[in-house]
Amino acid sequence: MTASVFIAAAVAVPVAGASAAGSTSFTVDPARRGSTVTTLSNTLTSWAYRDDWTSAAEGQPSNYFATNYPSITTADLFSATGGGYTSKAETLTYLASNMTGGSVTALFQTSVEPASDLKFWVTTTQGDRQVTSVAESDTLIAGNAWTKRVYTLSAIPSGSTAFxxxxxxGGANAYNPQLGSVSITAATNITDTLDDWSKVSDHTKGLAFDTANAGVLGDTSRLMRTVKDQYTPAESITYRSTGMSAIQATALFSSSQENIDDLTFFASPDNATWTQLVNWTNVDSPINSGLWTKRVYSLSSLPSGTNFVRVTFPTGGLNSWNPQLAKVVVTGGSSYTDDLSDWGASYYHTSGLSFDTQNAAALGDASRAQRTNNYDGFPGATTTRDLFKNPQDRNTLTDYDFSSLITAVHNIIGQGLTPKIRLANVPMKFTAVPVVGAFGTNIRPPDDYDAYYAYIKAIADAMVAEFGIAQVKTWTWGMTPEIENSSWFEAADGTAASTETAFFRLYDYTVAALQASLGAANVKVGVHMMNQTDGLWNPADFIDHVASGTNYKTGATGTAINYIDFSYYEGSPGNTGQLETSAGGARSLAVSIERIRARALLDGLTGLTYGVAEGGIGFDQDSRFISNNILGSSYEGSFDALVFKKLNDLGIRDWSRWALNTEKIWGGVDGVSSHLDNLAQKMVGDARADVARSGSASDPSNIVDSMAGYNPATNKIHVMEFNHNPSPSASGAESVSLTVKNIAPASGSSVTVTKWVVDDTHANFWPTWSADRASHGVSNVTYLGWSPQSLTVPSLMTVQADKDYWYSRVPTYRSLAALSSTSTTVVPSGGQISLSDTVAQHGVVFYEISNATVVGSPTSTPTTLTDNLDNWYLANTHTAGLSFDTSNASALGDTSRAMRTTRTDPQSIDYRKLGATSATVTGLFGTDQETIADFTFFTSADGLTWSAYAGASHADSLINSGNWTKRVYSLAALPPGTNYLRVVFPTGGLNSWNPQLGQVTVTG
Incomplete structure (x- = not known):
């Protein structure tokens, strides 16, 4: 089969929104090779190791990971060995939209023990918030043996969705205390002028705001459909308020073009069972010179117990923008009381609650909710991690019980994975006054570091006794997450100086204990920093300490370290959606790694590896937390492809995962994230091949990019193409052509090309689930504040009917999510093959070309990287204090240039080009204001060690009527072996915007 025939067969199915206005070409040259490709993700991070690796792992097939997730080779037991010990607090949850106040009545047996108060929380779109404005009123009852306490709640955090x-x-008896009644007061009315989603509890995805024609329609913002297809599910918007009594909705219809097709209305007590409301009335008035009709619907008597109202748009029609919803007013929700006679009024309760109907006369209440278990722990802790027979016995510090950890490790090894065990969360009884931080662990140092040392050594000794030193020496050891995060570790006085000193001591004692047990040569240990944002103290101080400080345990200079990991979270889709600086001062991925690696190299620590120990996408566009930081949509796929390329550009080892599928680990439906992990794994170990890019995307905001590798041992070439856009709502496909040159069949006359596609219509169940969710009426309420865009769907839903529906559809979703490939044979022509694709928005195409050997040599025809500084996509890294200036384009003859945002801190941009031989750099200088301060240049073979380049010449020309000077630097002869070029801005000067960088070309 000829290459031309294959091209026709390989073109992807056209995607709506594709444009022929632009196309991007990639030329892969496997004869030009660089660093070894590292993985996208080979580590699974497990927060609750007992759940993930003890009972949940039992009975799983031993080849589960090798079969389903071959990229995963390491299991990270996050906070595995200490710092939390408690029983679970039982909870009762109510729906409470826009709660303004309430009261709770509880009964305490104060003749037996003092009252231990209830706690109150509301769920908001910004997460859980504790209600702290609580007044108490006590009355003695039951012959003074019990106290009736009425809590009155006020100053409720705004935007509540649940209470x-x-x-x-703990306590003497499980039946004490008892909950007698709950009253909730909510906002009387909701008035929504449809300017945003802030007052809506849920909406389908095919709706958008129309702000055009405000003058003629008399309304600055209205809600409209984005599609009009009569065969698609009806679009709708849902409001939630306890005890709704009436609703009024204002809609605008283009009645001069087509007859009015009315909105429809539904009511529900629980967001599961819906009743259509047909008793509405309406009042019409003409607007826009009679071309449009304003219709005001009124439903004055909603069914008793209505807590949800849904307004549904019609389907079909001539235009998606007709009709439009302008305003909704919901009335009611003044008060609601639960007498705790059953669970009907509540939304959710934990399993350890039941009803007590005894002693009704004495207590003055026929039915109360009570606990079924009163087991005690340390207040505030959330997980049982301390490895002792009795974690509460402070008189005995050596009653170790490592059985649960041993069981977890057995299951990890049984899955063919390597353990990474986090130490240094200090057991509760090692601290006289433990303090439980935001993550449910003790954040205080040990009172006796020698007792802590003995504990860590005993853990290592037990592992050797159980598994043998040959096995244990292959493991990785770590410390508490995010070492400079005071929510994980903080000295008692709360100061940076005391806390970092305490942590240095903790690290030194931990490493010494491991080395004493395993032998120094058998210990691989490191730390996990925040680094993307600033913590209580500067992690550079820790790097200095392990490099040249005095070891607190041994007295020697320095402490062993093998790796440094850090956290990296993208703010949300679109913020920034491309691994650049996010809101709140967070550092870009490039700046994050450079910040710690540069300090380590400065201190002489040259052998470290670097990875992302936890990361992902933090929030959705509505500021709701994304569970496990993984989206279900195809956006996650192209984002992960961008991550994979950036990890390899920056020399980062891997990016750990919190979850692998919809059930997190075991037996769920795979998301696009796992497909990207598995595809990227095919490239791991390849020598990275040179990729030259030309052309342009049809949509300038699309990031159309590629990465390639070649493995001469297997005769395989791998290429990954992706079309990412920082906006999740973008919809433009891109035309991509690919040429792989300097290749020949290793045997016979052809190579085999295998192709995988991951996008909305390939290996992806999410679009179908999204449609199912809308048609079945699964609302955001079921997620209790978590993002409905989270991959781990079933673990988040709290409405049983929603869960049942999900599981009924799992076989269909699993079939849709299956990753498949197509293969064909191609006969190279002239030492190359050519392929073409239409890559969908947020789509990824992955090729494996097998039976391929390389012809030619690294002296092949040079290619040039040209960066016009319109964005950061072609830069390998850049410092944080740079931005783009697009003003004065005509005067300066350049539409976009890079400039400094500060005059004091050094700023630079790095480029990666294998075998770079020459470069040109165009700088623009405001010479009417100050003399030229030149750019400077550095070269590197590995991106780590840099040498100044002093051979640049330049040519000047006047621009902007002679007020500015364009200086073109020529770097005609870069040193042999140059793979990286750094362009450094001058510091100082009168203005941060002078000079500006207009273009960089690197040839090699």
Whole structure:
């Protein structure tokens, strides 16, 4: 089969929104090779190791990971060995939209023990918030043996969606305290002028705001459909408020073009069972010179117990923008009371609650909610991690019980994975006054570091006794997550100086204990920093300490370290959606790694590896937390492809995952993220091949990019193409052509090309689930504040009917999510093959070309990287204090230039080009204001060690009527072996915007 025939067969199915206005070409030259490709993700991070690797792992097939997730080779037991010990607090949850106040009545047996108060929380779109404005009123009852306490709640955090009551843990008896009644007061009315989604509890995805024609329609913002197809599910918007009594909706219809097709209305008590409302009335008035009709719907008597109202648009029609919803007013929700006679009024309760109907006369209440278990722990802790027979016995510090850890490790090894065990979360009984931080662990140092040392050594000794030193020496050891995060570790006085000193001591004692048990040569240990944002203290101080400080345990200079990991979270899709600086001062991925690696190299630590120990996408566009930081949509796929390329550009080892599928680990439906992990794994170990890019995307905001590798041992070439856009709502496909040159069949006359596609219509169940969710009425309420865009769907839903529906559809979703490939044979022509694709928005195409050997040599025809500084896509890294200036384009003859945002801090841009031989750099200088301060240049073979380049010449020309000077630097002879070029801005000067960088070309 000829290459031309294959091209026709390989073109992807056209995607709506594709444009022929632009196309991008990639030329892959496997004869030009560089660094070894590292993985996208080979580590699974497990927060609750007992759940993930003890009971949940039992009975799983031993080849589960090798079969399903071959990229995963390491299991990271996050906070595995200490720092939390408690029983679970029982909770009762109510729906409470826009709660303004309430009261809770509890009964305490104060003749037996003092009252241990209930706690109160509300769920908002910004997460859980504790209600702290609580007044108490006590009355003695039952012959003074019990106290009736009425809590009055006020100053409720705004934007509530649910109200939760938490029982205390411990106590003398499980039946004490008891919950007698709950009253909730919510906002009387909701008035929504449809300017944004802030007052809506849920909406389908095919809706958008129309702000055009405000003058003629008399409304600055209205809600409209984005599609009009009569065969698609009806679009709708949902409001939630306890005890709704009436609703009024204002809609605008283009009645001069087509007859009015009315909105429809539905009511529900629980967001599961819906009743259509047909008793509405309407009042019409003409607007826009009679071309449009304003219709005001009124539903004055909603069914008793209505907590949800849904307004549904018609389907079909001439235009998607007709009709439009202008305003919704919901009335009611003044008060609601639950007498705790059953669970009907509540939304959710934990399993350890039941009803007590005894002693009704004495207590003055026929039915109360109570706990079924009163087991106690340390207040505030959330997970049992401390490895002792009795974690509460402070008189005995050596009653170790490592059985749960041993069981977890057995299951990890049984899955063919390597353990990474986090130490240094200090057991509760090692601290006289433990303090439980935001993550449910003790954040205080040990009182006795020698007792802590003995604990860590005993853990290592037990592992050797169980598994043998040959096995244990292959493991990785770590410390508490995010070492400079005070929510994980903080000295008692809360100061940076005391806390970092305490952590240095903790690290030194931990490493010494491991080395004493395993032998120094058998210990691979490191730390996990925040680094993307600033913590309580500067992690550079830790790097200095392990490099040249005095070891607190041994007294020697320095402490062993093998790796440094850090956290990296993208703010949300579109913020920034491309691994650049996010809101709140967070550093870009490039700046994050450079910040710690540069300090380590400065301190002489040259053998470290670097990875992302936890990361992902933090929030959705509505500021809701994304569970496990993984989206279900195809956006996650192209984002992960961008991550994969950036990791390899920056020399980062891997990017750990919190979850692999919809059930997190075991037996769920695979998301696009796992497909990207598995595809990227095919490239791991390849020598990275040179890729030359030409052409342009049809949509300038699309990031159309590629990465390639070649493995001469297997005769395989791999190429990954992707079309990412920082905006999740972007919809433009891109035309991509690919040429692979300097290749020949290793045997016979042809190579085999295998192709995988991951996008909305390939290996992806999410679009179908999204449509199912809308048609079945699964609302955001079921997620209790978590993002409905999260991959781990079933673990988040709290409405049983929604869960049942999900599981009924899992076989269909699993079939849609299956990753498949197509293969064909191609006869190279002139030492190359050519392929073409239409890559969907947020789509990824992956090729494996097998039976391929390389002809030619690294002296092949040079290619040139040309960066016009319109964005950061072609730069390998850049410092944080740079931005783009697009003003004065005509005067300066350049539409976009890079400039400094500060005059004091050094700023630079790095480029990666294998075998770079020459470069040109165009700088623009405001010479009417100050003399030229030149750019400077550095070269590197590995991106780590840099040498100044002093051979640049330049040519000047006047621009902007002689007020500015364009200086073109020529770097005609870069040193042999140059793979990286750094362009450094001058510091100082009168203005941060002078000079500006207009273009960089690197040839090699």
């Amino acid at each position: 939760r009551i938490a029982f205390p843990t």
